[in-house]
Amino acid sequence: MNTHEPADGWVEAPDGRRFWGRAGAAGLLVVDEGGRVLLQHRADWSHFGGTWGLPGGARHHDESAVEGALRESGEEAAVPGDALRLLFSSTLDLGFWSYTTVVARALRPFEPVVSDPESIALGWVAADDVADLPLHPGFAASWPRLRAELESEVHVVVDVANVLGSRPDGWWRDRVGATDRLLAVLSRSARAGVAASSLTPDGDESSAGRSAAPASAAGSDARAFADDSATEPPGAPTWRWPTVTAVVEGEARAVGDAFDAVTVVRAETDGDSAVVARVRSLLAAPGPVPRVVVVTADQALADSVRAEGAVVLRPGAFRRAVGLD
Structure with missing residues (x-):
């Protein structure tokens, strides 16, 4: 991936793992009124190339996770930000790097457009068919919880x-x-x-909070990983x-x-x-x-x-x- 912005670049963890986005990264999960979700078939040259995940990428230093997810999805898939209603977000926060999955509902129909070399294809996929695709590992881990939340606004x-x-x-x-x-x-x-x-009445969103496992790192080039000490399911809403x-x-x-x-x-x-x-x-x-x-x-x-x-x-x-x- 070419770097064009100051925040475009790798962040290295103490153990040597690398994560894309010096200011963190964010991706957008859009669901339409028919229950289909918009997915990106990632370019072969990208990290976990050939898998399916979410449009997204590195955030700019001066933007929020929501702003970053909307900008990236607009650049990569021509997603119209004014056609969306925000539902929730889920954040993986490692301290030195974070990834936020922003989830939204489409208020009107639109067709995504491949707008840069990072995508082989873009498409609306029925929720029941998502798990049958070769998914980016981070998205695969978070999809069950994300889907459950989509069905319970x-x-x-x-x-x-x-x-x-x-x-x-x-x-x-x-x-x-x-x-x-x-x-x-x-x-x-x-x-x-x-x-x-x-x-929630007891202030506990059934495992909401900072995820200790990937909260859908599908749109970034972060290395998929798992934390055996994780107590919260990936994809749990934080906002x-x-x-x-x-x-x-x-x-x-x-x-x-x-x-x-x-x-x-x-x-x-x-x-x-x-x-x-x-x-x-x-x-x-x-x-x-x-x-x-x-x-x-x-x-x-x-x-x-x-x-x-x-x-x-x-x-x-x-x-x-x-x-x-």
């Missing part, structure tokens, strides 16, 4: 009145204003994403961009509509009934069953949504996750 439903009521900060003097400020924070957080571990629904009631229904990243549901009667109805709607929608997280401290409501199949996150933990506390 996260939706957060916020009981706004309960979250506001969890802090005696005078919100009751201006319910609409307090609700507006909370929704603005939720909207920013929905766009920026949150730590995956923050969206999520869940869909967010905010349920408002009473006077707060007068709040504005300028929250593009949040769906605002104005309860016609009581907020609890609207929360339960939203949970039922999400779980009954066609396609894979999502993971629904309800934010509330109301015990009766918590019992009701658990009975529907949701999990419950207390307001304090949620406020910390989105930067309110």
Whole structure:
């Protein structure tokens, strides 16, 4: 691979292994509405040439993992960044080098285009057929967990009145204003994403966190490796961009509509009934069953949504996750 940017180059581990990207690397896993994933047939001259993996490569020093994955996939496969909705990312962090798999859903159809010499071919592959291909070893290791996560998108439903009521900060003097400020924070957080571990009741994303084994190094020229001490499965989410629904009631229904990243549901009667109805709607929608997280401290409501199949996150933990506390 030719080096063109300051960050293009190898990083050498203490044991002599080499990893591509002085600022780390990132790749993009895109799934379309039919459940197919976009894969890259890697050029024969590349590391693990001839295998299938993800478009991606070395990050620039001044860009995030998401920015790097979108740029690389655009350069290698003409993936339109504005056609994607981010779902989650999974990061392999070795301390001296990292690789991030950014996972997104295509919002509209597009055809990839081989745009540089790093690809033999690009194509949409049915999820059931991915494991039958000769995969890059890093991607092969992470694919089972990545696929499971693709089939269980996260939706957060916020009981706004309960979250506001969890802090005696005078919100009751201006319910609409307090609700507006909370929704603005939720909207920013929905766009920026949150730590995956923050969206579970016990704060543990069933092995989320820093992966000690490859989190899909398929798009880079990193040497595949395994760590016998790994306690977390490769492909485990470290960051999520869940869909967010905010349920408002009473006077707060007068709040504005300028929250593009949040769906605002104005309860016609009581907020609890609207929360339960939203949970039922999400779980009954066609396609894979999502993971629904309800934010509330109301015990009766918590019992009701658990009975529907949701999990419950207390307001304090949620406020910390989105930067309110």
